[in-house]
Amino acid sequence: MRILLVQAFTALDLELVFPIGLAYLAAHTPEEHSVEIFDVNLYRDEADPYAVLAKKVRSFKPDVIGISLRNIKVATPGLHTDDFEPQQKTVRILRKEAPKAKIIAGGTAFSLYAEIFMAKLPELDMGMWGEGERRFPQLLQNLDKPQTVPGMWVRSPTGIQYTGSPPTVNFKALKPYRKDLLDFKPYTDSSFVSVGLQSKRGCALHCIHCSDTYLLGNAVRRRTARSVVDEMQELKEDHGVDQMFFCDQIFNIPVGHAIDICKEILDRRLEVRWSAWFNERANTLPDELLVWLKKAGCGLLSFSPDHADDRMLKNLDKNFRRRDLVYTYQAAKKHGLDVEYSFFLNAPGEDWRSLASLLKFVAEAKMHCGPNFRMFTLLMMQPIRIYPHSRLHNLAIETGLVDRDADLIEGQFWNPGGMSYAVAGIQAGAQAAWKVRKQVKDWQGNPTATV
Numbered sequence: 001m002r003i004l005l006v007q008a009f010t011a012l013d014l015e016l017v018f019p020i021g022l023a024y025l026a027a028h029t030p031e032e033h034s035v036e037i038f039d040v041n042l043y044r045d046e047a048d049p050y051a052v053l054a055k056k057v058r059s060f061k062p063d064v065i066g067i068s069l070r071n072i073k074v075a076t077p078g079l080h081t082d083d084f085e086p087q088q089k090t091v092r093i094l095r096k097e098a099p100k101a102k103i104i105a106g107g108t109a110f111s112l113y114a115e116i117f118m119a120k121l122p123e124l125d126m127g128m129w130g131e132g133e134r135r136f137p138q139l140l141q142n143l144d145k146p147q148t149v150p151g152m153w154v155r156s157p158t159g160i161q162y163t164g165s166p167p168t169v170n171f172k173a174l175k176p177y178r179k180d181l182l183d184f185k186p187y188t189d190s191s192f193v194s195v196g197l198q199s200k201r202g203c204a205l206h207c208i209h210c211s212d213t214y215l216l217g218n219a220v221r222r223r224t225a226r227s228v229v230d231e232m233q234e235l236k237e238d239h240g241v242d243q244m245f246f247c248d249q250i251f252n253i254p255v256g257h258a259i260d261i262c263k264e265i266l267d268r269r270l271e272v273r274w275s276a277w278f279n280e281r282a283n284t285l286p287d288e289l290l291v292w293l294k295k296a297g298c299g300l301l302s303f304s305p306d307h308a309d310d311r312m313l314k315n316l317d318k319n320f321r322r323r324d325l326v327y328t329y330q331a332a333k334k335h336g337l338d339v340e341y342s343f344f345l346n347a348p349g350e351d352w353r354s355l356a357s358l359l360k361f362v363a364e365a366k367m368h369c370g371p372n373f374r375m376f377t378l379l380m381m382q383p384i385r386i387y388p389h390s391r392l393h394n395l396a397i398e399t400g401l402v403d404r405d406a407d408l409i410e411g412q413f414w415n416p417g418g419m420s421y422a423v424a425g426i427q428a429g430a431q432a433a434w435k436v437r438k439q440v441k442d443w444q445g446n447p448t449a450t451v
């Protein structure tokens with residue numbers, strides 16, 4: 001069969017993201033099929049990107065189209081991009097240009113909002129929840145009876161049905177994602193996080209707002225350090241990519257695995273630059289790890305502590321406290337690493353005192369680290385978006401903040417009470433700073449780079 005894998009619009013004005021999910025699917029598609037990847041985002045600056053897509057579909061003549069829906073209604077300060085409408089339009093074009101092809105949806109946004117996507121996009125024949133490497137080939141063999149494949153959203157005479165939870169993917173046993181189906185250049189040009197790879201899937205932590213654990217589970221499934229670095233070497237030597245981002249939920253748990261990866265990079269004298277998300281708890285960032293990180297090319301410690309006040313960290317069910325956070329910037333400075341933090345505003349329990357405590361932390365960290373403290377993610381500070389399947393969603397229903405049957409596609413945020421005025425003030429400042437930054441990026445000729 002001829003299989004076209006399409007990445008739908010992600011975030012219209014943010015950095016490009018190399019579609020590693022689709023590249024993993026392609027790696028696991030049996031060789032008897034002919035497979036190509038088309039990333040609509042590569043054509044977003046064309047006068048009519050949809051016309052480029054339509055032309056591709058007409059010339060490729062796919063039997064099967066897999067569409068990846070990654071993000072939904074992305075928000076940056078002062079802006080809620082309507083990426084649902086472009087996604088809808090993309091699916092309609094696929095249907096129009098390939099009326100007989102089976103159109104299958106997947107991806108994180110699809111998995112989080114599957115039933116709603118199925119209802120709102122009748123052009124989709126079916127959708128696959130979760131990780132697709134094992135079940136996509138299974139589905140290709142059973143295209144006329146998708147109800148026999150687990151984790152599928154299918155249409156039946158009685159309505160939309162779910163075929164039940166699929167088994168967990170053995171991540172270690174997967175092939176590396178295919179790197180020959182798209183040119184990396186536009187991605188490496190776009191930002192330093194645009195080309196990703198994974199050393200593990202899943203997260204053992206339990207943050208209250210999290211939807212990643214719904215998608216990937218609490219068991220951390222990792223690959224060997226050797227296979228991770230094989231992939232980094234392949235990216236560098238065969239594709240000229242020397243800057244990459246680990247898409248792991250958390251890179252430094254377990255610590256030993258992170259150290260092994262760094263040692264493997266050094267053993268091979270591989271010159272790469274990379275970054276990742278790190279957990280903030282001091283015992284997950286021992287000196288030994290920090291030394292190896294620096295030597296192995298990691299230039300930035302990216303943290304998402306969400307808050308800096310102990311009472312709030314407890315409310316958010318974080319596994320560390322403020323003293324750990326203070327340790328993170330001291331450690332970054334000691335080892336000469338850049339550091340960035342992202343925080344939520346007006347999270348459950350926020351009051352003036354906790355907000356002041358957060359701002360005080362930012363000021364102290366900035367003073368301590370100087371230019372090594374990167375401010376960008378602070379521009380994105382906003383209240384927590386309430387994701388379906390998260391504990392925060394249950395809490396929001398219990399407290400009456402959202403309706404039990406609200407579909408949450410139109411982003412809803414945890415932003416109650418008088419503190420929402422403080423949020424509005426901070427966001428207005430962030431929006432102004434964002435605009436200035438964007439202007440500078442425009443002058444530099446890189447208007448969509450966010451980082």
Ligand code: B12
Nearest residue numbers: 010021066067068071072106107108131132194195196247
């Ligand atoms: C790493 C990551 C990032 C990195 C990406 C780096 C890179 N180069 O790839 C960075 C930091 C850049 C990033 C940025 C953003 N991200 Co992000 N990110 C992630 C994260 C943690 C992993 C994504 C990933 O690469 N997974 C690995 C690949 C292999 O998995 P996958 O893409 O899901 O594909 C698998 C399945 O989904 C499925 N599949 C995928 N497509 C298809 C298609 C078909 C047909 C089938 C059958 C199956 C299928 O099979 C694949 C293989 O198993 C996810 C959370 C998560 N748990 O997935 C959030 C996530 C995708 N991000 C999210 C968001 C919101 C953002 C930002 C908007 C944040 C912001 N405000 O800036 C930006 C948007 C950037 C952009 N331009 O699109 C949300 C999206 C949901 C939403 N709200 O819309 C997620 C789900 C996190 C969350 N729960 O909030 N992100």
Ligand code: SF4
Nearest residue numbers: 203205206207210249
């Ligand atoms: S650290 Fe990230 S992935 Fe892990 S539970 Fe918290 S929010 Fe979810």
